[in-house]
Amino acid sequence: MGNTFLNLALLIIFQFSIRPTFSMKLTTILTDQSALLALKNHVYDPENVLETNWSSSTHVCNWFRVSCGSRHHRVTALNLSGLGLVGTLPPSLGNLSFLSLLSITNNSFHGRLPVQLSNLRRLKHLSFGNNSFSGEIPSWLGSLTELRSLFLNHNNLNGVIPFSLGNLSKLEIWTLSGNQLFGSIPSSIFNISSLQKMDLSNNMLSGSIPPVSRDLLSIELINFNINNLTGHLSKDMF
Incomplete structure (x- = not known):
């Protein structure tokens, strides 16, 4: 029992x-x-x-x-x-x-x-290119720390590039070309040692190009064309 x-x-x-x-x-x-x-x-x-x-x-x-x-x-x-x-x-x-x-x-x-x-x-991979998204690039993108590639090119995005994107320490490919972005390029972006390709062309970015870290030895492409930036990237930075 x-x-x-x-x-x-x-x-x-x-x-x-x-x-x-x-x-x-x-x-x-x-x-x-x-x-x-x-x-x-x-x-x-x-x-x-x-x-x-x-x-x-x-x-x-x-x-x-x-x-x-x-x-x-x-x-x-x-x-x-x-x-x-x-x-x-x-x-x-x-x-x-x-x-x-x-x-x-x-x-x-x-x-x-x-x-x-x-x-x-x-x-790890976010690709929203060639759409019609509007508004500013959200700062919360910096919390997606596993991202390897980020494509937001050719949309209607405006405003400044968030400093928080520098938190994407594993990022390899990043393109924001063909938007309406203005302001300066955050220096935090150039601390991403894994970065291989970066395209910020065809925007309205201004100010001077920040110093590039010597850790960016693997970088293959940087495109800042058609902006209002001053300065240049020196070969001896790599």
Whole structure:
């Protein structure tokens, strides 16, 4: 009698202990799906690519241009480049917490970048080039410290370049060309020793070019053309 009661109590405790784990796993899968469906609802899709290929009747990891990791089965890459999409980015996109690549280059996304994207702390590659994003470059981009590449070229971005971008210590490729940026170039940018390519051309930047750290031995390209900058980069800096 005593053993039976004990076994029953242990069974109840075990059942309650595994419920949150299962619920949390299910919630995270649904969170990714919900975030992508919100994106689908925020855009005009002229070719009906997302309408045809993104459906709750199939697993999100099998959706068009969506990749998932083999370990956690969460969305790790979203590449919607060149699909002719028109719209805005929903805040829920910041819930894709396992995302390492986000590319929407060559579309017609507009509006400001939602601050919720600052939650994407695993992000390594961010490509928003050739869209119509407006407003200032958000300072929270400096919190995405795993970034290796950052493409914000050819948008309608204005204002100054945030000093916080100097926190991106792993950044290798960075382009802000073809915007309406003004002010000086933050000296913090030139402390990123991993930097290989930097393109700030076709803006309205002014002031003097900051000194370049001798640690930037691997740099391949620096393009400051079509700005109002003074000074120059000396070869003996490298």
